[in-house]
Amino acid sequence: MRRRIGHREQVVLLSITEQTYQQDLERLKSLRYMDDDFMTVCLADNFEGVELILRIVLGREDIKIKSVRTQEPMKNLQGRSAILDVHAIGSTKKEFDVEIQRSDAGAGAKRARHNSILLDAHILKPGDDTENIPDSYVIFITENDVMGKNQAIYHIQRYVEIDDRKELFGDGSHIIYVNGKYRGNDEVGKLMHDFSCNNPNDMNFEVLAKKARYFKQDEKGVATMCKIMEDMRNEAAQNKAKKMAIRMIKAGKMPLEDIADYTELPFDTIKELENQTMQLV
Known part of the structure:
Protein backbone atom coordinates (compact mmCIF):
# COMPACT_ATOMS: atom_id res chain seq x y z
CA MET A 1 0.00 0.00 0.00
CA ARG A 2 1.33 3.40 -0.95
CA ARG A 3 1.53 5.98 1.82
CA ARG A 4 -0.16 9.36 1.47
CA ILE A 5 2.03 12.35 0.69
CA GLY A 6 2.09 14.87 3.52
CA HIS A 7 1.63 18.64 3.17
CA ARG A 8 5.35 19.39 3.55
CA GLU A 9 6.24 16.84 0.86
CA GLN A 10 3.61 18.36 -1.43
CA VAL A 11 5.19 21.80 -0.98
CA VAL A 12 8.62 20.35 -1.81
CA LEU A 13 7.25 18.64 -4.94
CA LEU A 14 5.58 21.85 -6.08
CA SER A 15 8.81 23.74 -5.50
CA ILE A 16 10.75 21.21 -7.60
CA THR A 17 8.11 21.40 -10.35
CA GLU A 18 8.31 25.20 -10.43
CA GLN A 19 12.10 25.05 -10.49
CA THR A 20 12.02 22.62 -13.40
CA TYR A 21 9.56 24.86 -15.25
CA GLN A 22 11.85 27.88 -14.83
CA GLN A 23 14.80 25.80 -16.07
CA ASP A 24 12.74 24.82 -19.12
CA LEU A 25 11.98 28.48 -19.83
CA GLU A 26 15.69 29.34 -19.68
CA ARG A 27 16.57 26.42 -21.93
CA LEU A 28 13.83 27.44 -24.36
CA LYS A 29 15.44 30.87 -24.77
CA SER A 30 18.67 29.25 -25.95
CA LEU A 31 17.12 26.81 -28.43
CA ASP A 218 3.56 33.09 -27.37
CA GLU A 219 1.85 31.70 -24.25
CA LYS A 220 0.41 28.68 -26.06
CA GLY A 221 3.63 28.01 -27.95
CA VAL A 222 5.71 28.17 -24.77
CA ALA A 223 3.32 25.75 -23.06
CA THR A 224 3.64 23.35 -25.99
CA MET A 225 7.46 23.45 -25.85
CA CYS A 226 7.52 22.97 -22.08
CA LYS A 227 5.25 19.92 -22.47
CA ILE A 228 7.58 18.53 -25.16
CA MET A 229 10.61 19.01 -22.90
CA GLU A 230 8.77 17.32 -20.03
CA ASP A 231 7.89 14.38 -22.29
CA MET A 232 11.53 14.14 -23.38
CA ARG A 233 12.66 14.00 -19.74
CA ASN A 234 10.10 11.30 -18.96
CA GLU A 235 11.13 9.29 -22.01
CA ALA A 236 14.81 9.59 -21.08
CA ALA A 237 14.06 8.47 -17.51
CA GLN A 238 12.03 5.51 -18.76
CA ASN A 239 14.77 4.49 -21.20
CA LYS A 240 17.29 4.63 -18.36
CA ALA A 241 15.03 2.45 -16.21
CA LYS A 242 14.61 -0.04 -19.08
CA LYS A 243 18.38 -0.30 -19.56
CA MET A 244 18.78 -0.98 -15.84
CA ALA A 245 16.01 -3.59 -15.95
CA ILE A 246 17.67 -5.37 -18.89
CA ARG A 247 20.97 -5.55 -17.00
CA MET A 248 19.17 -6.98 -13.96
CA ILE A 249 17.30 -9.51 -16.11
CA LYS A 250 20.56 -10.66 -17.70
CA ALA A 251 22.17 -10.98 -14.26
CA GLY A 252 19.34 -13.31 -13.23
CA LYS A 253 19.67 -12.57 -9.51
CA MET A 254 16.27 -11.00 -8.83
CA PRO A 255 12.66 -12.07 -9.46
CA LEU A 256 10.89 -10.05 -12.13
CA GLU A 257 8.48 -8.65 -9.51
CA ASP A 258 11.41 -7.17 -7.57
CA ILE A 259 12.92 -5.70 -10.73
CA ALA A 260 9.58 -4.03 -11.48
CA ASP A 261 9.48 -2.55 -7.96
CA TYR A 262 13.10 -1.39 -8.11
CA THR A 263 12.87 0.27 -11.54
CA GLU A 264 9.26 1.46 -11.05
CA LEU A 265 8.35 -0.01 -14.44
CA PRO A 266 5.07 -1.91 -14.99
CA PHE A 267 5.41 -5.68 -14.61
CA ASP A 268 4.13 -6.16 -18.18
CA THR A 269 6.99 -3.99 -19.42
CA ILE A 270 9.51 -6.11 -17.47
CA LYS A 271 8.03 -9.28 -18.99
CA GLU A 272 8.31 -7.77 -22.48
CA LEU A 273 11.93 -6.79 -21.83
CA GLU A 274 12.63 -10.33 -20.62
CA ASN A 275 11.18 -11.80 -23.83
CA GLN A 276 13.23 -9.42 -25.97
CA THR A 277 16.38 -10.25 -24.01
CA MET A 278 15.82 -13.99 -24.35
CA GLN A 279 15.37 -13.69 -28.13
CA LEU A 280 18.79 -12.06 -28.42
CA VAL A 281 20.55 -14.82 -26.47
Missing part, protein backbone atom coordinates in the same frame (compact mmCIF):
# COMPACT_ATOMS: atom_id res chain seq x y z
CA ARG A 32 17.85 27.28 -32.15
CA TYR A 33 16.94 25.60 -35.41
CA MET A 34 20.33 23.89 -35.08
CA ASP A 35 18.80 21.93 -32.18
CA ASP A 36 16.99 19.11 -33.96
CA ASP A 37 14.11 18.85 -31.46
CA PHE A 38 13.35 22.56 -31.83
CA MET A 39 13.74 22.46 -35.62
CA THR A 40 11.33 19.55 -36.01
CA VAL A 41 8.71 21.37 -33.91
CA CYS A 42 9.12 24.58 -35.92
CA LEU A 43 8.99 22.79 -39.28
CA ALA A 44 6.10 20.43 -38.52
CA ASP A 45 3.49 21.27 -41.19
CA ASN A 46 5.51 24.41 -41.98
CA PHE A 47 5.47 24.00 -45.76
CA GLU A 48 6.80 27.51 -46.41
CA GLY A 49 9.72 27.01 -44.05
CA VAL A 50 10.70 23.63 -45.55
CA GLU A 51 10.38 25.01 -49.08
CA LEU A 52 12.59 27.96 -48.18
CA ILE A 53 15.32 25.70 -46.79
CA LEU A 54 15.23 23.35 -49.79
CA ARG A 55 15.19 26.19 -52.33
CA ILE A 56 18.26 27.78 -50.77
CA VAL A 57 20.20 24.53 -50.26
CA LEU A 58 19.40 23.17 -53.73
CA GLY A 59 19.61 26.54 -55.46
CA ARG A 60 16.24 26.05 -57.12
CA GLU A 61 13.09 28.14 -57.05
CA ASP A 62 10.72 25.43 -58.32
CA ILE A 63 10.54 23.42 -55.08
CA LYS A 64 6.96 22.85 -53.95
CA ILE A 65 6.23 20.62 -50.98
CA LYS A 66 3.02 18.61 -50.65
CA SER A 67 3.84 16.66 -47.46
CA VAL A 68 5.97 17.30 -44.35
CA ARG A 69 6.49 14.77 -41.55
CA THR A 70 8.87 15.21 -38.64
CA GLN A 71 10.63 12.63 -36.46
CA GLU A 72 9.45 9.89 -38.81
CA PRO A 73 10.80 6.37 -38.20
CA MET A 74 11.85 4.35 -41.23
CA LYS A 75 12.87 0.69 -41.26
CA ASN A 76 14.43 -1.60 -43.80
CA LEU A 77 13.49 -5.27 -44.32
CA GLN A 78 16.00 -6.35 -41.67
CA GLY A 79 14.43 -4.07 -39.06
CA ARG A 80 17.23 -1.50 -38.88
CA SER A 81 15.77 1.96 -38.60
CA ALA A 82 16.46 5.67 -38.48
CA ILE A 83 14.40 8.61 -37.26
CA LEU A 84 14.22 11.25 -39.98
CA ASP A 85 14.18 14.77 -38.53
CA VAL A 86 12.20 16.22 -41.45
CA HIS A 87 10.85 14.04 -44.27
CA ALA A 88 9.28 16.03 -47.11
CA ILE A 89 7.74 14.97 -50.41
CA GLY A 90 7.75 17.37 -53.34
CA SER A 91 5.03 17.92 -55.94
CA THR A 92 7.14 15.95 -58.48
CA LYS A 93 7.42 13.02 -56.01
CA LYS A 94 11.03 13.83 -55.10
CA GLU A 95 11.69 12.94 -51.46
CA PHE A 96 13.81 14.94 -49.04
CA ASP A 97 15.33 14.00 -45.69
CA VAL A 98 16.66 17.02 -43.77
CA GLU A 99 18.85 16.11 -40.79
CA ILE A 100 20.43 18.27 -38.10
CA GLN A 101 23.77 17.01 -36.78
CA ARG A 102 25.49 18.94 -34.00
CA SER A 103 28.03 16.17 -33.44
CA ASP A 104 30.57 15.56 -36.21
CA ALA A 105 30.47 11.84 -35.40
CA GLY A 106 26.76 11.67 -36.28
CA ALA A 107 27.28 13.09 -39.76
CA GLY A 108 29.61 10.46 -41.15
CA ALA A 109 29.54 9.07 -44.70
CA LYS A 110 28.08 5.73 -43.57
CA ARG A 111 25.23 7.48 -41.74
CA ALA A 112 24.41 9.42 -44.92
CA ARG A 113 24.50 6.21 -46.96
CA HIS A 114 22.24 4.46 -44.42
CA ASN A 115 19.63 7.23 -44.56
CA SER A 116 19.80 7.31 -48.36
CA ILE A 117 19.15 3.55 -48.55
CA LEU A 118 16.19 3.77 -46.16
CA LEU A 119 14.70 6.68 -48.10
CA ASP A 120 14.99 4.79 -51.41
CA ALA A 121 13.47 1.66 -49.88
CA HIS A 122 10.57 3.78 -48.61
CA ILE A 123 10.00 5.38 -52.01
CA LEU A 124 9.97 2.18 -54.07
CA LYS A 125 6.72 0.29 -53.56
CA PRO A 126 6.14 -3.40 -54.47
CA GLY A 127 5.57 -3.71 -58.20
CA ASP A 128 7.09 -0.30 -59.03
CA ASP A 129 9.51 -0.11 -61.95
CA THR A 130 12.94 0.91 -60.62
CA GLU A 131 13.41 3.11 -63.68
CA ASN A 132 10.59 5.33 -62.40
CA ILE A 133 11.95 5.82 -58.88
CA PRO A 134 11.97 9.57 -58.04
CA ASP A 135 15.13 11.41 -56.99
CA SER A 136 15.94 11.35 -53.29
CA TYR A 137 17.87 13.93 -51.28
CA VAL A 138 19.54 13.38 -47.91
CA ILE A 139 20.56 16.77 -46.54
CA PHE A 140 22.78 17.09 -43.45
CA ILE A 141 22.87 20.53 -41.86
CA THR A 142 25.89 20.28 -39.57
CA GLU A 143 26.89 22.65 -36.79
CA ASN A 144 30.54 22.40 -37.85
CA ASP A 145 32.30 22.21 -41.21
CA VAL A 146 32.62 18.41 -41.09
CA MET A 147 34.33 18.29 -44.50
CA GLY A 148 36.86 20.90 -43.43
CA LYS A 149 37.11 22.56 -46.85
CA ASN A 150 35.51 25.90 -45.92
CA GLN A 151 32.66 25.51 -48.42
CA ALA A 152 29.03 26.46 -47.87
CA ILE A 153 27.58 23.30 -49.39
CA TYR A 154 29.07 19.93 -50.33
CA HIS A 155 27.31 17.83 -52.99
CA ILE A 156 28.08 14.11 -52.84
CA GLN A 157 27.62 12.43 -56.23
CA ARG A 158 28.40 9.10 -57.90
CA TYR A 159 30.58 9.20 -61.01
CA VAL A 160 31.65 6.77 -63.74
CA GLU A 161 35.43 6.79 -64.26
CA ILE A 162 36.42 6.67 -67.94
CA ASP A 163 40.17 6.81 -68.46
CA ASP A 164 41.20 10.18 -67.00
CA ARG A 165 37.73 11.72 -66.90
CA LYS A 166 34.55 11.27 -64.91
CA GLU A 167 30.90 11.33 -65.95
CA LEU A 168 27.96 11.74 -63.59
CA PHE A 169 26.29 8.38 -62.93
CA GLY A 170 22.88 10.03 -62.66
CA ASP A 171 21.06 7.54 -60.44
CA GLY A 172 18.98 10.27 -58.82
CA SER A 173 20.45 9.72 -55.33
CA HIS A 174 21.76 12.93 -53.76
CA ILE A 175 23.62 13.50 -50.48
CA ILE A 176 24.27 17.10 -49.44
CA TYR A 177 26.15 18.56 -46.48
CA VAL A 178 25.47 22.16 -45.43
CA ASN A 179 28.20 23.85 -43.38
CA GLY A 180 26.55 25.41 -40.33
CA LYS A 181 29.62 27.59 -39.71
CA TYR A 182 29.30 29.30 -43.09
CA ARG A 183 28.47 33.03 -42.86
CA GLY A 184 28.91 34.27 -46.42
CA ASN A 185 26.90 37.24 -47.66
CA ASP A 186 24.47 35.08 -49.63
CA GLU A 187 21.27 33.12 -49.04
CA VAL A 188 23.09 30.11 -47.58
CA GLY A 189 25.04 32.33 -45.16
CA LYS A 190 21.84 34.06 -44.06
CA LEU A 191 20.10 30.70 -43.60
CA MET A 192 22.94 29.31 -41.48
CA HIS A 193 22.86 32.50 -39.39
CA ASP A 194 19.16 31.88 -38.72
CA PHE A 195 19.80 28.23 -37.83
CA SER A 196 22.31 29.33 -35.17
CA CYS A 197 20.27 32.29 -33.89
CA ASN A 198 18.29 31.98 -30.62
CA ASN A 199 16.54 35.36 -30.97
CA PRO A 200 13.76 35.33 -33.59
CA ASN A 201 13.98 39.12 -33.92
CA ASP A 202 17.55 38.79 -35.23
CA MET A 203 16.69 36.25 -37.94
CA ASN A 204 16.73 37.03 -41.66
CA PHE A 205 13.82 34.92 -42.86
CA GLU A 206 10.44 35.77 -41.37
CA VAL A 207 8.94 32.40 -42.29
CA LEU A 208 11.45 30.78 -39.91
CA ALA A 209 11.39 33.58 -37.33
CA LYS A 210 7.58 33.47 -37.06
CA LYS A 211 7.55 29.85 -35.89
CA ALA A 212 10.51 30.36 -33.53
CA ARG A 213 8.81 33.44 -32.08
CA TYR A 214 5.59 31.47 -31.49
CA PHE A 215 7.29 28.67 -29.53
CA LYS A 216 9.53 31.06 -27.58
CA GLN A 217 7.21 34.01 -26.85
Whole structure:
Protein backbone atom coordinates (compact mmCIF):
# COMPACT_ATOMS: atom_id res chain seq x y z
CA MET A 1 0.00 0.00 0.00
CA ARG A 2 1.33 3.40 -0.95
CA ARG A 3 1.53 5.98 1.82
CA ARG A 4 -0.16 9.36 1.47
CA ILE A 5 2.03 12.35 0.69
CA GLY A 6 2.09 14.87 3.52
CA HIS A 7 1.63 18.64 3.17
CA ARG A 8 5.35 19.39 3.55
CA GLU A 9 6.24 16.84 0.86
CA GLN A 10 3.61 18.36 -1.43
CA VAL A 11 5.19 21.80 -0.98
CA VAL A 12 8.62 20.35 -1.81
CA LEU A 13 7.25 18.64 -4.94
CA LEU A 14 5.58 21.85 -6.08
CA SER A 15 8.81 23.74 -5.50
CA ILE A 16 10.75 21.21 -7.60
CA THR A 17 8.11 21.40 -10.35
CA GLU A 18 8.31 25.20 -10.43
CA GLN A 19 12.10 25.05 -10.49
CA THR A 20 12.02 22.62 -13.40
CA TYR A 21 9.56 24.86 -15.25
CA GLN A 22 11.85 27.88 -14.83
CA GLN A 23 14.80 25.80 -16.07
CA ASP A 24 12.74 24.82 -19.12
CA LEU A 25 11.98 28.48 -19.83
CA GLU A 26 15.69 29.34 -19.68
CA ARG A 27 16.57 26.42 -21.93
CA LEU A 28 13.83 27.44 -24.36
CA LYS A 29 15.44 30.87 -24.77
CA SER A 30 18.67 29.25 -25.95
CA LEU A 31 17.12 26.81 -28.43
CA ARG A 32 17.85 27.28 -32.15
CA TYR A 33 16.94 25.60 -35.41
CA MET A 34 20.33 23.89 -35.08
CA ASP A 35 18.80 21.93 -32.18
CA ASP A 36 16.99 19.11 -33.96
CA ASP A 37 14.11 18.85 -31.46
CA PHE A 38 13.35 22.56 -31.83
CA MET A 39 13.74 22.46 -35.62
CA THR A 40 11.33 19.55 -36.01
CA VAL A 41 8.71 21.37 -33.91
CA CYS A 42 9.12 24.58 -35.92
CA LEU A 43 8.99 22.79 -39.28
CA ALA A 44 6.10 20.43 -38.52
CA ASP A 45 3.49 21.27 -41.19
CA ASN A 46 5.51 24.41 -41.98
CA PHE A 47 5.47 24.00 -45.76
CA GLU A 48 6.80 27.51 -46.41
CA GLY A 49 9.72 27.01 -44.05
CA VAL A 50 10.70 23.63 -45.55
CA GLU A 51 10.38 25.01 -49.08
CA LEU A 52 12.59 27.96 -48.18
CA ILE A 53 15.32 25.70 -46.79
CA LEU A 54 15.23 23.35 -49.79
CA ARG A 55 15.19 26.19 -52.33
CA ILE A 56 18.26 27.78 -50.77
CA VAL A 57 20.20 24.53 -50.26
CA LEU A 58 19.40 23.17 -53.73
CA GLY A 59 19.61 26.54 -55.46
CA ARG A 60 16.24 26.05 -57.12
CA GLU A 61 13.09 28.14 -57.05
CA ASP A 62 10.72 25.43 -58.32
CA ILE A 63 10.54 23.42 -55.08
CA LYS A 64 6.96 22.85 -53.95
CA ILE A 65 6.23 20.62 -50.98
CA LYS A 66 3.02 18.61 -50.65
CA SER A 67 3.84 16.66 -47.46
CA VAL A 68 5.97 17.30 -44.35
CA ARG A 69 6.49 14.77 -41.55
CA THR A 70 8.87 15.21 -38.64
CA GLN A 71 10.63 12.63 -36.46
CA GLU A 72 9.45 9.89 -38.81
CA PRO A 73 10.80 6.37 -38.20
CA MET A 74 11.85 4.35 -41.23
CA LYS A 75 12.87 0.69 -41.26
CA ASN A 76 14.43 -1.60 -43.80
CA LEU A 77 13.49 -5.27 -44.32
CA GLN A 78 16.00 -6.35 -41.67
CA GLY A 79 14.43 -4.07 -39.06
CA ARG A 80 17.23 -1.50 -38.88
CA SER A 81 15.77 1.96 -38.60
CA ALA A 82 16.46 5.67 -38.48
CA ILE A 83 14.40 8.61 -37.26
CA LEU A 84 14.22 11.25 -39.98
CA ASP A 85 14.18 14.77 -38.53
CA VAL A 86 12.20 16.22 -41.45
CA HIS A 87 10.85 14.04 -44.27
CA ALA A 88 9.28 16.03 -47.11
CA ILE A 89 7.74 14.97 -50.41
CA GLY A 90 7.75 17.37 -53.34
CA SER A 91 5.03 17.92 -55.94
CA THR A 92 7.14 15.95 -58.48
CA LYS A 93 7.42 13.02 -56.01
CA LYS A 94 11.03 13.83 -55.10
CA GLU A 95 11.69 12.94 -51.46
CA PHE A 96 13.81 14.94 -49.04
CA ASP A 97 15.33 14.00 -45.69
CA VAL A 98 16.66 17.02 -43.77
CA GLU A 99 18.85 16.11 -40.79
CA ILE A 100 20.43 18.27 -38.10
CA GLN A 101 23.77 17.01 -36.78
CA ARG A 102 25.49 18.94 -34.00
CA SER A 103 28.03 16.17 -33.44
CA ASP A 104 30.57 15.56 -36.21
CA ALA A 105 30.47 11.84 -35.40
CA GLY A 106 26.76 11.67 -36.28
CA ALA A 107 27.28 13.09 -39.76
CA GLY A 108 29.61 10.46 -41.15
CA ALA A 109 29.54 9.07 -44.70
CA LYS A 110 28.08 5.73 -43.57
CA ARG A 111 25.23 7.48 -41.74
CA ALA A 112 24.41 9.42 -44.92
CA ARG A 113 24.50 6.21 -46.96
CA HIS A 114 22.24 4.46 -44.42
CA ASN A 115 19.63 7.23 -44.56
CA SER A 116 19.80 7.31 -48.36
CA ILE A 117 19.15 3.55 -48.55
CA LEU A 118 16.19 3.77 -46.16
CA LEU A 119 14.70 6.68 -48.10
CA ASP A 120 14.99 4.79 -51.41
CA ALA A 121 13.47 1.66 -49.88
CA HIS A 122 10.57 3.78 -48.61
CA ILE A 123 10.00 5.38 -52.01
CA LEU A 124 9.97 2.18 -54.07
CA LYS A 125 6.72 0.29 -53.56
CA PRO A 126 6.14 -3.40 -54.47
CA GLY A 127 5.57 -3.71 -58.20
CA ASP A 128 7.09 -0.30 -59.03
CA ASP A 129 9.51 -0.11 -61.95
CA THR A 130 12.94 0.91 -60.62
CA GLU A 131 13.41 3.11 -63.68
CA ASN A 132 10.59 5.33 -62.40
CA ILE A 133 11.95 5.82 -58.88
CA PRO A 134 11.97 9.57 -58.04
CA ASP A 135 15.13 11.41 -56.99
CA SER A 136 15.94 11.35 -53.29
CA TYR A 137 17.87 13.93 -51.28
CA VAL A 138 19.54 13.38 -47.91
CA ILE A 139 20.56 16.77 -46.54
CA PHE A 140 22.78 17.09 -43.45
CA ILE A 141 22.87 20.53 -41.86
CA THR A 142 25.89 20.28 -39.57
CA GLU A 143 26.89 22.65 -36.79
CA ASN A 144 30.54 22.40 -37.85
CA ASP A 145 32.30 22.21 -41.21
CA VAL A 146 32.62 18.41 -41.09
CA MET A 147 34.33 18.29 -44.50
CA GLY A 148 36.86 20.90 -43.43
CA LYS A 149 37.11 22.56 -46.85
CA ASN A 150 35.51 25.90 -45.92
CA GLN A 151 32.66 25.51 -48.42
CA ALA A 152 29.03 26.46 -47.87
CA ILE A 153 27.58 23.30 -49.39
CA TYR A 154 29.07 19.93 -50.33
CA HIS A 155 27.31 17.83 -52.99
CA ILE A 156 28.08 14.11 -52.84
CA GLN A 157 27.62 12.43 -56.23
CA ARG A 158 28.40 9.10 -57.90
CA TYR A 159 30.58 9.20 -61.01
CA VAL A 160 31.65 6.77 -63.74
CA GLU A 161 35.43 6.79 -64.26
CA ILE A 162 36.42 6.67 -67.94
CA ASP A 163 40.17 6.81 -68.46
CA ASP A 164 41.20 10.18 -67.00
CA ARG A 165 37.73 11.72 -66.90
CA LYS A 166 34.55 11.27 -64.91
CA GLU A 167 30.90 11.33 -65.95
CA LEU A 168 27.96 11.74 -63.59
CA PHE A 169 26.29 8.38 -62.93
CA GLY A 170 22.88 10.03 -62.66
CA ASP A 171 21.06 7.54 -60.44
CA GLY A 172 18.98 10.27 -58.82
CA SER A 173 20.45 9.72 -55.33
CA HIS A 174 21.76 12.93 -53.76
CA ILE A 175 23.62 13.50 -50.48
CA ILE A 176 24.27 17.10 -49.44
CA TYR A 177 26.15 18.56 -46.48
CA VAL A 178 25.47 22.16 -45.43
CA ASN A 179 28.20 23.85 -43.38
CA GLY A 180 26.55 25.41 -40.33
CA LYS A 181 29.62 27.59 -39.71
CA TYR A 182 29.30 29.30 -43.09
CA ARG A 183 28.47 33.03 -42.86
CA GLY A 184 28.91 34.27 -46.42
CA ASN A 185 26.90 37.24 -47.66
CA ASP A 186 24.47 35.08 -49.63
CA GLU A 187 21.27 33.12 -49.04
CA VAL A 188 23.09 30.11 -47.58
CA GLY A 189 25.04 32.33 -45.16
CA LYS A 190 21.84 34.06 -44.06
CA LEU A 191 20.10 30.70 -43.60
CA MET A 192 22.94 29.31 -41.48
CA HIS A 193 22.86 32.50 -39.39
CA ASP A 194 19.16 31.88 -38.72
CA PHE A 195 19.80 28.23 -37.83
CA SER A 196 22.31 29.33 -35.17
CA CYS A 197 20.27 32.29 -33.89
CA ASN A 198 18.29 31.98 -30.62
CA ASN A 199 16.54 35.36 -30.97
CA PRO A 200 13.76 35.33 -33.59
CA ASN A 201 13.98 39.12 -33.92
CA ASP A 202 17.55 38.79 -35.23
CA MET A 203 16.69 36.25 -37.94
CA ASN A 204 16.73 37.03 -41.66
CA PHE A 205 13.82 34.92 -42.86
CA GLU A 206 10.44 35.77 -41.37
CA VAL A 207 8.94 32.40 -42.29
CA LEU A 208 11.45 30.78 -39.91
CA ALA A 209 11.39 33.58 -37.33
CA LYS A 210 7.58 33.47 -37.06
CA LYS A 211 7.55 29.85 -35.89
CA ALA A 212 10.51 30.36 -33.53
CA ARG A 213 8.81 33.44 -32.08
CA TYR A 214 5.59 31.47 -31.49
CA PHE A 215 7.29 28.67 -29.53
CA LYS A 216 9.53 31.06 -27.58
CA GLN A 217 7.21 34.01 -26.85
CA ASP A 218 3.56 33.09 -27.37
CA GLU A 219 1.85 31.70 -24.25
CA LYS A 220 0.41 28.68 -26.06
CA GLY A 221 3.63 28.01 -27.95
CA VAL A 222 5.71 28.17 -24.77
CA ALA A 223 3.32 25.75 -23.06
CA THR A 224 3.64 23.35 -25.99
CA MET A 225 7.46 23.45 -25.85
CA CYS A 226 7.52 22.97 -22.08
CA LYS A 227 5.25 19.92 -22.47
CA ILE A 228 7.58 18.53 -25.16
CA MET A 229 10.61 19.01 -22.90
CA GLU A 230 8.77 17.32 -20.03
CA ASP A 231 7.89 14.38 -22.29
CA MET A 232 11.53 14.14 -23.38
CA ARG A 233 12.66 14.00 -19.74
CA ASN A 234 10.10 11.30 -18.96
CA GLU A 235 11.13 9.29 -22.01
CA ALA A 236 14.81 9.59 -21.08
CA ALA A 237 14.06 8.47 -17.51
CA GLN A 238 12.03 5.51 -18.76
CA ASN A 239 14.77 4.49 -21.20
CA LYS A 240 17.29 4.63 -18.36
CA ALA A 241 15.03 2.45 -16.21
CA LYS A 242 14.61 -0.04 -19.08
CA LYS A 243 18.38 -0.30 -19.56
CA MET A 244 18.78 -0.98 -15.84
CA ALA A 245 16.01 -3.59 -15.95
CA ILE A 246 17.67 -5.37 -18.89
CA ARG A 247 20.97 -5.55 -17.00
CA MET A 248 19.17 -6.98 -13.96
CA ILE A 249 17.30 -9.51 -16.11
CA LYS A 250 20.56 -10.66 -17.70
CA ALA A 251 22.17 -10.98 -14.26
CA GLY A 252 19.34 -13.31 -13.23
CA LYS A 253 19.67 -12.57 -9.51
CA MET A 254 16.27 -11.00 -8.83
CA PRO A 255 12.66 -12.07 -9.46
CA LEU A 256 10.89 -10.05 -12.13
CA GLU A 257 8.48 -8.65 -9.51
CA ASP A 258 11.41 -7.17 -7.57
CA ILE A 259 12.92 -5.70 -10.73
CA ALA A 260 9.58 -4.03 -11.48
CA ASP A 261 9.48 -2.55 -7.96
CA TYR A 262 13.10 -1.39 -8.11
CA THR A 263 12.87 0.27 -11.54
CA GLU A 264 9.26 1.46 -11.05
CA LEU A 265 8.35 -0.01 -14.44
CA PRO A 266 5.07 -1.91 -14.99
CA PHE A 267 5.41 -5.68 -14.61
CA ASP A 268 4.13 -6.16 -18.18
CA THR A 269 6.99 -3.99 -19.42
CA ILE A 270 9.51 -6.11 -17.47
CA LYS A 271 8.03 -9.28 -18.99
CA GLU A 272 8.31 -7.77 -22.48
CA LEU A 273 11.93 -6.79 -21.83
CA GLU A 274 12.63 -10.33 -20.62
CA ASN A 275 11.18 -11.80 -23.83
CA GLN A 276 13.23 -9.42 -25.97
CA THR A 277 16.38 -10.25 -24.01
CA MET A 278 15.82 -13.99 -24.35
CA GLN A 279 15.37 -13.69 -28.13
CA LEU A 280 18.79 -12.06 -28.42
CA VAL A 281 20.55 -14.82 -26.47
